[in-house]
Amino acid sequence: MKLHSGQVAVVTGAANGIGRAVAEALRARDIRVVLADLEADAVAEVAAALGPDTLSVPIDVADAAQVRRLADTTMERFGRVDLVFNNAGTAAGGPVWAVEPEEWQRVWGVNVQGVVNGIRAFVPLMIAAGRGHVVNTSSLAGVTTGMFNAPYAATKHAVVSLTETLHGELSVLAPGIGATVVCPGPVDTRMLRSITEGIEPLLADGDSTPPQPTEGWLASLAPDQWARFAPALGAVGQLAAEAIPAARAAEMILAAVEADRLYVTTHPHWAPQASDRVAAIVADMQASA
Ligand SMILES: NC(=O)c1ccc[n+]([C@@H]2O[C@H](COP(=O)([O-])OP(=O)(O)OC[C@H]3O[C@@H](n4cnc5c(N)ncnc54)[C@H](O)[C@@H]3O)[C@@H](O)[C@H]2O)c1
Numbered sequence: 001m002k003l004h005s006g007q008v009a010v011v012t013g014a015a016n017g018i019g020r021a022v023a024e025a026l027r028a029r030d031i032r033v034v035l036a037d038l039e040a041d042a043v044a045e046v047a048a049a050l051g052p053d054t055l056s057v058p059i060d061v062a063d064a065a066q067v068r069r070l071a072d073t074t075m076e077r078f079g080r081v082d083l084v085f086n087n088a089g090t091a092a093g094g095p096v097w098a099v100e101p102e103e104w105q106r107v108w109g110v111n112v113q114g115v116v117n118g119i120r121a122f123v124p125l126m127i128a129a130g131r132g133h134v135v136n137t138s139s140l141a142g143v144t145t146g147m148f149n150a151p152y153a154a155t156k157h158a159v160v161s162l163t164e165t166l167h168g169e170l171s172v173l174a175p176g177i178g179a180t181v182v183c184p185g186p187v188d189t190r191m192l193r194s195i196t197e198g199i200e201p202l203l204a205d206g207d208s209t210p211p212q213p214t215e216g217w218l219a220s221l222a223p224d225q226w227a228r229f230a231p232a233l234g235a236v237g238q239l240a241a242e243a244i245p246a247a248r249a250a251e252m253i254l255a256a257v258e259a260d261r262l263y264v265t266t267h268p269h270w271a272p273q274a275s276d277r278v279a280a281i282v283a284d285m286q287a288s289a
Helices: 017-028 040-049 064-078 101-129 150-173 190-203 223-242 246-258 268-287
Strands: 008-012 032-037 054-058 083-086 132-137 177-183 263-265
Touching (some): 008 017, 008 101, 017 032, 017 083, 032 064, 040 054, 054 064, 083 101, 101 177, 132 150, 177 246, 190 223, 263 268
Parallel strands (some): 008 083, 132 177, 177 263
16 A cells, blocks of 8 residues: 555554554554553554544454444544554563463463454445555564574464464455554564563673573572573573564554555565475475475
């Protein structure tokens, strides 16, 4: 979808990080923006900093009724909606079997149900208007194989699948409406720093096994498990070195929307990891003959 002045966009998770940067990039194009976030004060401050033609709405995207009210509020204030960025997200770590049920539900509620709620609230409005574009945020974790972040990886895979399905359905039932799934690599935000800053002190000792943390799920590992896990920390530490600014990620996302591309990543040089995963699936499927 071509972006132009006068359009209206809704961005969830807009108080921080990538969502905030997307809102700023949209305002720079004179697009009116509704900023939604769990953090009421923070999102109000961001909206105020972006000036008039913005609106802040405190919201939990996991709650369908709140997302529907977000759509109603958008229509009451601006009378149209052209773009929705289902960007709000959260993470959890640990081996699959050790993550508590409440943690699974929390991550599922935000990362999957939050996206579904956004699609359900906004796509009918777009179909009625005959135009629009839905942007759902997944992750490189949604197209590659990882470890120790199953709630995040599984929900981000779900976002890819949801968006692929939505894209196909819209192409048949409402061809004027586009869909894009964002698969960021490391972007310098609070979410990334919450992961890497906990790891950096553990990397200080170089090759020797660092002391085991006394908090969080890493504390639950037996000493031999910790010794086998510790070498994997280097890859996590590498994320910080590869991180790009959120403003750069926002520009890449908007370029993909303008080009009507289904998939976009901030780190194209990691694409071979996605093809390695698909190749492993295909190889085992063919071996099943
Ligand atoms: N930063 C990265 O390296 C990275 C990489 C891949 C994917 N992502 C994805 O990008 C998106 C944005 O992440 P970010 O890095 O900007 O994180 P962030 O923590 O900086 O910002 C996320 C925002 O979402 C809001 N939020 C969380 N739960 C919410 C809820 N239930 N309802 C409404 N708002 C809620 C938070 O308050 C916060 O303002 C997420 O979906 C994340 O999974 C980020």
